[in-house]
Amino acid sequence: MTLALAVKNDDLVVEVPEHPPVRLPLAGRDRVGTLLVFGYPGRGRTRYGLAVLDESGLVMMEAPGSRSRREVEAFARENGLQFELRRFATGEEARIALARRSPGWHVVTWGRPPSPLPRLRVPGVRSLWPPMGSPRIWWREQLLYALMWLVLAYGVAFAALVVLNLTDPGRGVTWGMKLLGIAALVLAVVTAVGAAVVVGTGRRRTRRQIADARVLRRRGDPRCRLVAVHSRLLLETERRTREIDASRLTLYSVESGVSGLVVGEKALHLPGRWDPEEVERFAARNGLELEIRRLSREEYLDLTAQVRDAVP
Template sequence: MSQLRPYAGATEASECPATILTCDGRTLTVTGNSPADTPTTLTPASLYHYRHLREEPSDSVRGLAALDADGLVLLDLPGEWQPADLQEFAHEAGIPLTDARMESSKRVRAVLASRAPSWQRIRGLSPSPPAKWHKPAAICLAIAGAALMTYLISVGLWAAWRGISVVGRILLDILEAKWLLVLFSPALLFLRPLLARTHRRRIKRGTIVSAHGGGPYLSMGPYDKLQITQAGKVTAEIRRGDLHGQAFSLLLYRYEGLTGLLILDIKGRAVHHLPGRWPPEDMNRFAKRHDLPLAIHKVSHEEYLDLTRNAKEATP
């Protein structure tokens, strides 16, 4: 078997990627289905078949990663890959295959966050931009929905509006016309810019710190716990302190072309790894406000391997 494709999406409800994986000896070529997914050729030391859980036990992320000789991720290919076909493909290519689908989700996430300098992810999905009329139509519907809501409430028919909203949301689920949500929740049209300004204000005050590109952000939660929030949900909480495994300091690292944030314990061991671009100025304000020691510096190859591969947990 010299060619392999995923048979389902990376998550339960996601689209199946159009990724194609071919081999010529130990050399792999990967093509996607998007202009951003340029064909990639690489010779990995091993393949890593993974699955890790998110918030709910049934909410898993599946995929295949190509690792270099140091165990760093060269390429991440989200999607569900048939185990038997993958084993045959790896055997034919002569590349060792690790089945990590039953390993601890924390361990899997730590491996996926340990990226090689040439790391990339090929999603295999073609972008489907909405039609040009979607946005103006949604705005008009939002205004009409707001007017209808105001009228019904002004004449004491709040229950009627709630009934219309419930029916509308049912229709949205059936028709999958998610952009029509603003008709039945018109407040979203006005709240979104307000929430964005509030988020930026909190960053300027040092209350939170956020990664570039809408990634996760850090905040200090109750009971002196450092919280990691992603997509509106708290995905991890780490108690501050000077004991093993507790958050004691922060390290904003740079290794070749890679950058990221490491939460360290008092012994300098990585408690949580968050790869990505974290603004140093914002990070400095956050660290000062919450009295967290912060280091910003370049790390060596050996330091990078030690910190990332031994991290207890990560947000890839």
């Protein structure tokens, strides 16, 4: 992610492509204190980023991507800010530090480029039998597979007729083109109906899961959610899904307006806005112990420093 830093009217302005400028105060109680350039080990390579911290060391904004240390350090020195270079030993250590949000925290999102080669899933022999637990999901998958094969068959037939027309123009393949035109209209209608059925079924299923207290969502970006499936607690983020061994939830709020959720015995910190009623229903429905706490600033700093992992 490329971004530009500037100072305008006692504010630190962070300009990010395809995102409104973020203005962070340089004066007042929750003002910018430090520019942090950090790195931590990722999958096969080191990941870098830039974080803006307040005077207590809490994160006001974080943006991934490698940046010039000299340029950031020079900018901080010119504007009376502290500069820090930190290399975290593990990804967990980095996530714990970046999840400690300041009252003036701002989220920065950006559009990721699409994959150059989309993955094509081909159904195997085992997918031909509907599972015992989720037949509705199986039928949706079969519908998607059928549409995929129809599109592939249409593409192969169209390419074959084009090649045949180029190699032997006098053979006359216009009848085939007419049939392909009719097939294209039918395929478009079937695809539209199938997509509407799949999307509608998925949305109804999501709403039903939330109503049944099987899914608990974090409000706003970056998105994550807790899902209860067959007495298992799963955490779903934009990057991965993993199982969590936990029997309690701690919903906290701080005097400054910061809030979040701690899963387990200080095992996982999920900062952000969580609906208290949804959290209460989710805990009661899935047999989880729930504690609601109102923290002071010192208690918040102590709690978020003791967790073992986090999702910023």
